[in-house]
Every structure is written in structure tokens, then in C-alpha cells.
Amino acid sequence: MPKATNPDDPDDNGVQIDLISGERMESLASTEKIRMILDGVHDGNIVILEEGLTPDEESKLIEMTMAEISPDAGFNGIEIETYPKSETKDSSLLGRLMGSNESAAKLTVIGPANQIETLHKDETLISALVSRN
């Protein structure tokens, strides 16, 4: 992925944002998805997933994040935000058959915990503050 910023350049205060399409994620195995996310976050990037992760992948993301936290390397984990589950979703059998309840397609924002801070979140809006460091 081409770098939009140069972290070695002290004058470069930009933050790289990777918007990853659902199509790109679909072709990856769970471990590859998580690796790609964590590699991006380790580089100080903000990763935005068009379609989010499955619950099982979220569980593995937490587990792998924990394994990689290192006080020595200055990595203390991730901040992750998706919209909360809507209470008004159609959970009827028909609804599920029509696919209105089973989709995990939730835009997801992931970044280094020391660079991203969630300011506000509700069912339709995620507002976050991103800093260079």
C-alpha cells in the first residue's frame, strides 16, 4: 500500500488513513485480515473497514492485539469503533431470510490507542479525534 506520509520526516504531521473495501477483505482469510489491520495500526495508520469483521474475527483481533502490546515498543493496543447494533432491526425469520439481520456489514474504524480517541458514538455517527502521536 503506498505511503501517504513519511513517519521519519519530522515536518510531516499527517496521518495515513486506509479505507479497505469489503471486496478486498472478502478475499482474505481471518488471520490475514487481522494481520493487515494490526500491521497498519503498528505503522500508526487509521484503518477503516467498509464491512467490519465477524464476531469471531473481532474476538481473535482482541486476542492478537493483546499478544502484541509492548510497553517497550510504545504499542498499548487499539481503539476500535463500530456502530452499536440497532434495536429496531428485523429479527424475524423472514427478516433473517431476507438478510436484513445477519449482515456484519458495519463500517469499522481501528487505530492505535494512543492516537485515536472517540468523542461521540451513537447508532448513526462515530466522531473521533486523531492525533499524530
Place this chain on the structure above:
Amino acid sequence: MGLLTGLKDSISRVTDRLFTDETPKRIGIYGPPNAGKTTLANRIARDWTGDAVGTESHVPHETRRARRKEDVEIERNGQSVSIDIVDTPGVTTKVDYEEFTDEMEEEDAIRRSREATEGVAEAMHWLREDVDGVIYVLDSAEDPITQVNTMLIGIIESRDLPVLIFANKIDLDEASVKRIEDAFPQHKTVPLSAKEGENMDEVYDNIAEYFG
């Protein structure tokens, strides 16, 4: 033939014991750090076995290893329900050792953060592999709509595990059980104070009903 029949009967008895409903279900106590999981685990264990499970603390990540209390027999309405309680470390997506430096030396804080990360990973592993039901503990005085809570409840639902939400710390002035009920209306919410022992009858009724 008599020997073979006897052997067959013995094997049958052992396998029956292993695979019938008599095997205590492992109930994981999950939730964010400082929700009162260990206080609850200790309350349940002390009420029914006389022993505690672990050390309680106001400093986050006091529990850094999943701890199991086996064969906790809870009696309700003349029936007995046997469960194993698994007290797990608070789940989070970040651990910063500097959060602990007010309470301890830097070296100890770093060690605590390393152990905490291992504990969270272990808790997630238990959730995917080794629990039969979940008690999800929340601090009633805190906003329940956090990413960790939303993700954890989603993970539990995706595994079709029975789950009870415990709205803990109702003894605090700022407590709001309704906020938790509104956040997760698809699950039963039970209010309680594990620290003060408030509403424990309803807690045990629900444990027996959901996990018995």
C-alpha cells in the same frame, strides 16, 4: 461374559457421568475491567462453598488469570444446580502500564500490564472454547454502550451461549439499571450489588433458571 458385561456397564456408567447434564456447566463471568466480576465470583462462591475465588481491588486488571471455582451447588426451590464459575480478567482492547504508575513502581506497572494482556487473551480463548454460559457484569454507574461491551455481547450471541446481564453496583448513587436494559434489550438484566449482597436471591433464581 459376566466380566465383559460388567466392564461394559462400568464404561457405560463413566460415559453417562461424563456426557449427561449432571456435568457442571462452566459459567464464565465476563465484562470490562472494574465491573465487579471478582467481587461477584467471591460472593457466589462464599455463599455456596464458603471459599473465595480471588483478590478484589479498585485498581483495574487485578484479575490477570482466569480462575475456576468448581462444583458450586446452588439450591433454589428444592432443586440443586451445580456450576463451575470461571472468573475472567476484564476485557479491553488496550492496556497502558502508565495507568498503574500512580499505584505502584514503574517496573511493577509494566509487569502488571504484561500479565493483564495475557489475561485478556486467555479470557477470549475461554470464551471461544471453554464456557457453556456467560454472566456479563456491568457497572451500573457507567455508560454500557462501549465498543468492548458491544463486541463481547456480539461474540457471545454468535456462539449461541446463554447469557445473563448483571447490572452491578446498584448501591452507587449514579447507578442506572434502565440504561443497561435499554442498551441490551435482547437479554435479561438482573440488578445487584455484589459488594453489599443486594438482590442476591434474584441473582441465584436467574442463575438456576438460565444455567441449570
